[in-house]
Amino acid sequence: MGSTPSIAVTGSTGALGSLVAHQLAHRGIAQRLLARTPSKAPELPEAEVRQFDYADQSASAEALDGVEVLFMVSAPEGPQRMDLHRAFIDAASKAGVTQVVYTSFAAAAPDALFTLAREHHATEQYLKESGMRWTFLRDSFYQDLMPHLAGRDGVIRGPAGEGRFVPVARADVARSAAAVLADPAEHAGATYELTGPQSLDMADVARILSEAGGKQIVFHNExxxxxxxxxxxxxxxxxxxxxxxxxxxxxxxxxxxxxxxHVEIITGTPPMSLGEFLRTAG
Incomplete structure (x- = not known):
């Protein structure tokens, strides 16, 4: 490649990062793919691959040298996640990154009931204090995960009651991320809530899964x-x-x-419903 890509994408070997990388390639945007195992990164036009690790601040800073805008997928879940996030954000700042687009989570807050959303809020705060510009993509639960909620007996179990949420297709999050990365300055300082078009309870999810899969799925409120x-x-x-x-x-x-x-505002196209996603996935 003739010049250094100004955009870097983490998680390019994973489900979301790879979709974002393909979206950028489809737009003809040069990018640097960061991967712990470079051989597993997708082979895309206008893309170069660098090895990095959230835990290795020196390697991360080297991999980010010359990058202006970073798409940061959150590190693997675990007790050390916040330490990894802080180390990687520090490396990005040291390398001269000017803006970070971070995949956060819906209703991120220091006292969020969903325990992992607390880590996302802490990461948002650390980015705000880093001196770099930022954009937060607060994804809801992925529609992609809904078919995996039921056990072998066709029962979704959990203490969700009649509460509602708005699952979003991972592909719609990727489309949104690519649009933000294509014009990062336009989205600097923005926090986007990325949801699907329907507020559902778990009984609704079970019904939609049943209709799409031809197998009865039910919800049991534990x-x-x-x-x-x-x-x-x-x-x-x-x-x-x-x-x-x-x-x-x-x-x-x-x-x-x-x-x-926000998905439609960012991309110009409305997000998929859970039923539409399941028909597409099938």
Missing amino acids: TIEEAYASRAVFGAPDWQLDAWVSTYTAIASDAMSRVSN
């Missing part, structure tokens, strides 16, 4: 105690059990029930 007990068999650490259960309690609270038009 108590919080039942939710912890039914998940304890997986032997997951406490932080992960809390995240799993709080997925449903956050929905029950209606904290994520509001439909946003």
Whole structure:
């Protein structure tokens, strides 16, 4: 390539980052793909690949040298996630990155019921204090994950009650991210709530999954105690059990029930409904 790409994309070997990278390539925008395993990065026109690791601040700063705008997918879930985020943001600042587009989460707040949304809020705050410009993409739960909520018996279990949320297709988040990256200055300092077009409760999700898949899916509203007990068999650490259960309690609270038009504002095209996504995926 004749010049250094001004845009870098993390997570290019993952589900969201790879979609964003393909969207940018479709737009003919040069980019640098950052990957822990460069051989797994997609081969795209106008794209170069650099090795990096959230935990290796020196390698990250080197990989970001010459980059102006960074698309930052959150680090893997775990107890060290915030440490990784801080180290990577510091590396980006050191490398001279001027703007970070960060994949946050709906209803991110220091006291969010969904425990992982607290980490997203803390990351937003750290970015605001970094001196770099920022754009936050607060994604709702992905429609892509909805078919995996039911057990083998066709039952979705969790303490969600009749609470509502607005799941969004990962592809619509990727379209939005690519549009922001194509004109980053226009979106500097903006916080976008990226949702689908329908506010649903878990009974609605079960019904839509049933209609799309031809197999009956039902929702069982667990108590919080039942939710912890039914998940304890997986032997997951406490932080992960809390995240799993709080997925449903956050929905029950209606904290994520509001439909946003930000996907359409950013891209000019409305987002897919869950039914439309399932028909497309099928």
